[in-house]
Amino acid sequence: MYFDMDWEIFFYTDGVERRLLTLAECEIDCSVDNLADVATIVLPEAFMNEVILKDIESKIGRGSEVIIRLGYDGNLETEFTGYVQDIRTNDSTLKILCEDALYLFRKTVKDVVMKPTSIKKIAQSLVSQIDASFTVSCDYDINYEKFTIHQATAYDVLKKLQEETKANIYFDTAKKVLHIHPPYIEKGGETKYNLHLNVEQSSLEYKRAVDKKIEITVESTDLNGKVTSVTTGATGGDKTTLKVGPMSKADMLKIAESALKKNSFDGYAGSFDTWLIPVVRPTYTAEIEDYDYEYKTGRYYVVSVKTAFSPSGGIRTVTPGIKLS
Known part of the structure; x- marks a missing residue:
């Protein structure tokens, strides 16, 4: 069965x-491990004359909103919503x-000392200064x-915040939501792959x-200058030390366990290439089936998805995280 790939890019x-009418x-x-989803649009060399270049820069300059949609036979899915950087x-x-x-959050915010506070309150403070129409979805109680x-x-x-707490911090730009979650908690849709078929x-x-x-060791210096630490994981293993702001040992342990969860699990390491269908996004649960080694099934x-396409076709590179079941 043959499908015709379709795409749309609007500014x-x-x-x-x-609407962009041509594309190279x-x-x-897209990744839950990165603060931003990014897209790179490359135009053909025919667009490289000075008149057309100036025309593009004047009409779709920095800050212009961009929407990229992709699919087959006219059934298009929104793959990216963002801004020209x-x-x-x-x-x-x-x-x-x-x-x-x-892109919107690369603006200076007010100097402030917040005490006591939480990761959610900090994020809400940022949103209120940048764009109050955004909401914060946070279930990471640090x-x-x-x-x-x-x-x-x-x-x-x-x-x-991401470096200290190891939270998954990312935006749903279309819905105007700033997400902050412990690793592998937020669940999107579901999809299925077979290593022998698609x-x-x-x-x-x-890897096991x-x-x-x-x-993992987490160190914190409290308001009195006292250094405290918590450690979790396998004694004698590769050691990683994280330094965080003043917080309780209970919250330090949450961070240590989140960091351990990201780096120690039974399951696949690496990635695989597939086609544009089925649709998959970071936070999705992907069933990966292997006829030869059933224990790997x-x-x-899904931690990240890289989607590349041109007029001749498209491909997705999918990177799985932990094995859920």
Whole structure:
């Protein structure tokens, strides 16, 4: 059975809609481990004359909203919603670099010392300063005795929260939601793959947690200058130390366990290439079936999806996380 791939790319500037009519290639990279989903749109060399370049830059400059839709036989799914971050010309190509709602959060926020506070309250403070139409979906109950914001953008603060707490922090740009969750908690849809049927190429390697001994230590300095720490994982394993702001040992242990969960599990490491259908997104549960090794068959948490397409066709690269069942 043969399907015709279809695509649509729209730009919106000051309420004016413009549709892209030609394309060399496009790549969309989405991951719960990254603060931002990004897309790179590459135009053909025929667009590289000065008049057309100036026309593009004047009509779809920085900050223009972009929507990318993709599918087969007219059945299109929205693959990316975001904003034009930059337009670059090099190597005889014109590239339009796009970023999801994180683009809006690259603005400076007020200096403040919050004490006590929580990761959710910090995120809500950022949203109220950047765009109050966004909501915060946070089920990661981490509390700080003190959290300082000084000469920072909202992006800087979110990056610090992600680095310290190991939370999955990402945007649903279309619905205007900032998500903050412990690893592998937020669940999207479900999909299914068979390594013998609808997987084109695979670099998956099955690994067991017992072979990946990891020891995680979280250190915190309280308001009195006292350093406390908690440790979890396998004694004698590869050691990782995380430094966080002042918080309770209970919250430090949550962070240590989240970091351990991300790095120690039975299941696949690597990725695999497949086609545009079935649709899959980060946070999806993907059943991966292997006729040859039944113990590897299971339901996995999808961490990232990279989608690349051109007028000649498309492909997805899917990276699974832990084995859920």
